Amino acid sequence: xxxxxxxxxxxxxxxxxxxxxxxxxxxxxxxxxxxxxxxxxxxxxxxxxxxxxxxxxxxxxxxxxxxxxxxxxxxxxxxxxxxxxxxxxxxxxxxxxxxxxxxxxxxxxxxxxxxxxxxxxxxxxxxxxxxxxxxxxxxxxxxxxxxxxxxxxxxxxxxxxxxxxxxxxxxxxxxxxxxxxxxxxxxxxxxxxxxxxxxxxxxxxxxxxxxxxxxxxxxxxxxxxxxxxxxxxxxxxxxxxxxxxxxxxxxxxxxxxxxxxxxxxxxxxxxxxxxxxxxxxxxxxxxxxxxxxxxxxxxxxxxxx
Amino acid sequence: xxxxxxxxxxxxxxxxxxxxxxxxxxxxxxxxxxxxxxxxxxxxxxxxxxxxxxxxxxxxxxxxxxxxxxxxxxxxxxxxxxxxxxxx
Numbered sequence: 108x109x110x111x112x113x114x115x116x117x118x119x120x121x122x123x124x125x126x127x128x129x130x131x132x133x134x135x136x137x138x139x140x141x142x143x144x145x146x147x148x149x150x151x152x153x154x155x156x157x158x159x160x161x162x163x164x165x166x167x168x169x170x171x172x173x174x175x176x177x178x179x180x181x182x183x184x185x186x187x188x189x190x191x192x193x194x195x196x197x198x199x200x201x202x203x204x205x206x207x208x209x210x211x212x213x214x215x216x217x218x219x220x221x222x223x224x225x226x227x228x229x230x231x232x233x234x235x236x237x238x239x240x241x242x243x244x245x246x247x248x249x250x251x252x253x254x255x256x257x258x259x260x261x262x263x264x265x266x267x268x269x270x271x272x273x274x275x276x277x278x279x280x281x282x283x284x285x286x287x288x289x290x291x292x293x294x295x296x297x298x299x300x301x302x303x304x305x306x307x308x309x310x311x312x313x314x315x316x317x318x319x320x321x322x323x324x325x326x327x328x329x330x331x332x333x334x335x336x337x338x339x340x341x342x343x344x345x346x347x348x349x350x351x352x353x354x355x356x357x358x359x360x361x362x363x364x365x366x367x368x369x370x371x372x373x374x375x376x377x378x379x380x381x382x383x384x385x386x387x388x389x390x391x392x393x394x395x396x397x398x399x400x401x402x403x404x405x406x407x408x409x410x411x412x
Numbered sequence: 413x414x415x416x417x418x419x420x421x422x423x424x425x426x427x428x429x430x431x432x433x434x435x436x437x438x439x440x441x442x443x444x445x446x447x448x449x450x451x452x453x454x455x456x457x458x459x460x461x462x463x464x465x466x467x468x469x470x471x472x473x474x475x476x477x478x479x480x481x482x483x484x485x486x487x488x489x490x491x492x493x494x495x496x497x498x499x500x
Binding site for chain 1: 423425426427428430431432434436439441443
């Protein structure tokens with residue numbers, strides 16, 4: 108299988124500068140073009156294990172990242188994003204090209220992939236049990252996700268839980284895990300093995316770095332998982348560990364609020380979410396200690412929590 | 413008198429005495445308690461006012477008499493506010 112890592116640096120640059128690199132991420136193909144050198148280097152690092160599809164065929168998303176031209180090329184240079192030839196977002200400082208790639212790849216899925224019910228949630232699997240972690244920013248969801256990846260969990264996604272409406276299965280779309288601010292050093296300390304992208308400062312979300320997805324998760328991106336638990340995490344400094352059952356109807360409403368396209372899908376979304384809640388236990392989860400959280404999630408994976 | 417809003421399909425799921433209902437006329441989803449669902453089912457069968465519902469649903473609620481009629485009256489106005497029922 109051709110992967111980004113099997114391409115030489117020159118081949119990767121040539122594809123990105125030419126007809127495009129067709130990158131497969133789970134069920135999607137992304138045709139990416141760019142002339143931003145450090146973006147190309149970061150893609151080479153973070154996407155080394157991802158399949159590369161032949162050019163010339165269909166691609167779900169056409170993504171273009173170009174450096175400013177004219178005077179802007181030399182003074183406060185920016186990166187300009189185009190999607191299928193349109194420019195839905197303002198340019199960002201050139202240093203933010205890689206976070207922009209991640210954000211816009213997410214945006215493509217959440218705004219286009221309406222064949223799935225899409226929940227704003229991380230989703231992981233261990234022992235065949237899919238665990239969904241919906242949470243607003245600042246809840247510690249991504250920190251928890253990055254930590255669990257060092258404890259045998261498989262990453263389906265850090266940002267988007269794709270629910271297949273026909274059978275309720277969770278479809279993987281494993282991509283790098285986004286960390287913000289203090290979480291970056293927390294994960295560096297907790298998982299010295301983790302591969303992180305270079306931190307980018309002064310983004311709208313503060314300092315951002317991404318954790319490379321485990322190779323095994325990428326290789327198994329074609330294996331959907333049945334849902335087993337929905338866990339709403341909340342990091343609270345100094346708090347003891349607390350896993351509290353959440354009534355299912357309330358979990359349904361919370362999940363609906365966390366969906367990107369629940370309203371778009373209408374009755375189909377209601378049915379898909381109802382099926383997911385039927386087959387899942389729901390909890391709120393408060394934590395401050397990552398080692399304690401790892402132990403508790405092991406019990407969730409075994410169905411003994 | 414109150415009736416179910418014409419065309420309302422009462423697409424819902426119930427767990428542990430609470431329900432979620434997809435309002436297929438508005439596209440909204442509502443969190444309801446089981447009692448509200450009982451009232452909606454009763455009005456789907458036949459239009460009624462609070463006093464008639466109190467008699468029909470007496471065996472399903474702990475309260476009775478004037479208290480139940482008053483509670484049902486409040487619930488009916490709340491359900492009307494969600495466009496699930498209408499006066500007739």
